[in-house]
Amino acid sequence: MSHQVRGRLKRAEQRAALGFISPWLVGFLMFTIGPIIASIYLSFTNYDALTAPKFIGLDNYKVMFFKDPSVWKSLSNTFYMLIGIPISLAISLILALALNHDIRGIRTYRTLLYLPSIVPTVANSILWLWILQPQFGLLNSTLAMLHIRGPMWLGDPAWAKPALILMSLWGVGPNIIIYLAGLKNIPSEFYDAAIVDGAVGWNLFRHITFPLLTPTIFYTLVVGVINTLQTFTQAFIMTGGGPVESTYFYMLHLYNNAFAFFKMGYASALAWFLCIIIAIFTYLQFKVASYWVYY
Amino acid sequence: MKYYSGSRVLKNLKFILLHIFLIFTSIVASFPIVWLISTSLKPDTQIFTFPPTLIPRPIRWDNYSRMISYLPFFRFMWNTVYITVLGLIGNVISSSMAAYAFARLEWKFRDTLFAILLGTIMLPPQVTMIPVYIIFSKIGWVNTLRPLWVPAFFGNAFYIFLLRQFFLTVPRDLEEAAKIDGCSFLRIYWQILLPVIKPALATIAIFSFISHWNNFLGPLIYINDVDKMPISLGLRLFQQSYGGEWSLMMAASTLATIPIIVVFFLFQKQFIEGIVMTGMKG
Numbered sequence: 001m002s003h004q005v006r007g008r009l010k011r012a013e014q015r016a017a018l019g020f021i022s023p024w025l026v027g028f029l030m031f032t033i034g035p036i037i038a039s040i041y042l043s044f045t046n047y048d049a050l051t052a053p054k055f056i057g058l059d060n061y062k063v064m065f066f067k068d069p070s071v072w073k074s075l076s077n078t079f080y081m082l083i084g085i086p087i088s089l090a091i092s093l094i095l096a097l098a099l100n101h102d103i104r105g106i107r108t109y110r111t112l113l114y115l116p117s118i119v120p121t122v123a124n125s126i127l128w129l130w131i132l133q134p135q136f137g138l139l140n141s142t143l144a145m146l147h148i149r150g151p152m153w154l155g156d157p158a159w160a161k162p163a164l165i166l167m168s169l170w171g172v173g174p175n176i177i178i179y180l181a182g183l184k185n186i187p188s189e190f191y192d193a194a195i196v197d198g199a200v201g202w203n204l205f206r207h208i209t210f211p212l213l214t215p216t217i218f219y220t221l222v223v224g225v226i227n228t229l230q231t232f233t234q235a236f237i238m239t240g241g242g243p244v245e246s247t248y249f250y251m252l253h254l255y256n257n258a259f260a261f262f263k264m265g266y267a268s269a270l271a272w273f274l275c276i277i278i279a280i281f282t283y284l285q286f287k288v289a290s291y292w293v294y295y
Numbered sequence: 296m297k298y299y300s301g302s303r304v305l306k307n308l309k310f311i312l313l314h315i316f317l318i319f320t321s322i323v324a325s326f327p328i329v330w331l332i333s334t335s336l337k338p339d340t341q342i343f344t345f346p347p348t349l350i351p352r353p354i355r356w357d358n359y360s361r362m363i364s365y366l367p368f369f370r371f372m373w374n375t376v377y378i379t380v381l382g383l384i385g386n387v388i389s390s391s392m393a394a395y396a397f398a399r400l401e402w403k404f405r406d407t408l409f410a411i412l413l414g415t416i417m418l419p420p421q422v423t424m425i426p427v428y429i430i431f432s433k434i435g436w437v438n439t440l441r442p443l444w445v446p447a448f449f450g451n452a453f454y455i456f457l458l459r460q461f462f463l464t465v466p467r468d469l470e471e472a473a474k475i476d477g478c479s480f481l482r483i484y485w486q487i488l489l490p491v492i493k494p495a496l497a498t499i500a501i502f503s504f505i506s507h508w509n510n511f512l513g514p515l516i517y518i519n520d521v522d523k524m525p526i527s528l529g530l531r532l533f534q535q536s537y538g539g540e541w542s543l544m545m546a547a548s549t550l551a552t553i554p555i556i557v558v559f560f561l562f563q564k565q566f567i568e569g570i571v572m573t574g575m576k577g
Binding site (some may be wrong): 010012013014017019021024026028031032035036042049095098099103105108111112113115118119120121123124126129130133135136137138141144145170174178180181232233236237251254258259267268271272278 | 417
């Protein structure tokens with residue numbers, strides 16, 4: 001092929017690539033880079049979306065860290081929800097182990113255990129409002145049949161967050177699937193060798209299954225933390241942040257400041273603070289990973 | 296895989312215990328949905344009986360027709376379908392185009408831009424949410440459905456990444472042959488690679504479907520008029536206005552859930568494979 005033909009073909013490829021990449025590139029500039037820069041700038045201003053932004057320097061950050069008690073209250077509420085993660089992951093793991101057998105009806109079991117996680121969030125929230133109803137809801141009625149007096153759940157500041165954590169446990173479906181895939185990735189040779197050496201049941205789990213599953217567990221942990229720190233919809237629909245701000249999560253505070261109070265500058269600062277918190281959590285998890293994750 | 300040691304009796308016992316455990320957990324897992332449907336068919340007097348009754352007597356199918364008369368349910372459904380279908384198409388086309396460019400074309404800046412793409416995957420949506428809202432408000436798109444599906448036509452970093460990985464696994468022979476025959480890049484993309492990539496496209500389509508169908512925050516900040524609301528927002532409106540009418544709310548929630556369950560059963564394979572491949576929860 002001659003020099004010129006090659007050059008021309010290369011340029012054609014360059015142009016074609018530009019064409020194929022342009023939707024994403026334009027979107028990237030318009031919806032990602034532009035907004036990132038804008039929101040950094042906005043975080044140093046007062047902006048109500050109607051008049052022009054007014055530069056106020058570090059004031060938003062000062063208020064956020066020192067003068068707005070809701071910031072720390074909502075942050076502690078959000079951190080509390082992290083308790084649900086080990087519970088949820090443990091349940092997912094146990095169920096995945098149970099589902100990792102080739103017995104009759106296994107596909108039905110898998111489907112049934114996965115189904116609750118695809119109910120749309122809003123519909124699920126309404127359903128659980130009924131289940132958690134303190135006087136006559138399904139949960140307290142069932143407890144009453146066992147002669148247990150159930151708490152007021154979403155009506156009790158001490159029980160509202162545990163109620164939301166309980167509700168989230170029905171969403172373990174996707175993690176079960178992920179763990180199942182991880183389990184299937186463990187070569188059977190490892191098990192064969194261990195059995196020849198006389199290993200049994202629990203030891204097999206402790207020394208082969210679990211260590212080889214740690215990368216997968218690590219992944220679900222990191223993703224779980226990131227998602228939990230952004231909890232919003234359930235609280236917004238079911239409790240509005242109450243009772244007594246016990247379910248007032250950070251995202252709710254952000255949303256209120258941006259779209260209820262129209263303090264967009266302050267909300268931008270809040271958004272960046274959350275971004276940094278998420279980054280710190282993720283970074284710390286990666287740091288600690290070398291102590292327990294086997295690659 | 297569990298290896299059973301010891302006698303045959305022990306083996307059978309473990310087998311039975313496993314079934315019992317799975318049956319028990321399956322019942323616990325499905326009872327919310329079962330009660331959702333059951334409550335949606337109950338007369339109001341039976342919503343909160345003690346002890347709770349599963350089978351409504353009589354079965355009130357008219358809860359559904361009554362619910363529809365309270366709020367424009369089909370309007371909500373239509374809006375949701377509108378956003379979801381457009382969003383799905385947008386995501387599939389724009390993401391596969393970009394993925395093709397990253398995977399199969401040679402061009403300047405390709406690797407740098409790809410690294411940047413990966414970076415954006417980790418960006419929490421909150422930091423861009425406000426300026427994007429301001430952009431849409433300046434061009435007058437607030438209180439329309441457009442902000443909810445138009446961005447899908449500009450690609451999605453995660454989907455692009457996924458499809459790019461997929462494209463890389465396709466053997467080059469088909470393309471080479473086409474290139475020798477003088478095929479343009481567009482034709483290679485459209486007529487050769489896309490059909491081969493179908494399973495991955497199906498997976499992206501499903502994730503896009505679920506994320507658009509379920510989207511709550513988006514409609515919440517952009518939609519004000521009732522007749523423009525999708526199901527997620529409409530359901531909430533319902534709950535705010537008629538919170539005490541449990542049977543009607545359950546009927547609405549059930550109707551909102553059925554399409555997703557149908558999609559799930561139709562595309563179970565792609566669903567599961569998608570989650571395994573990406574680890575994404577949709």
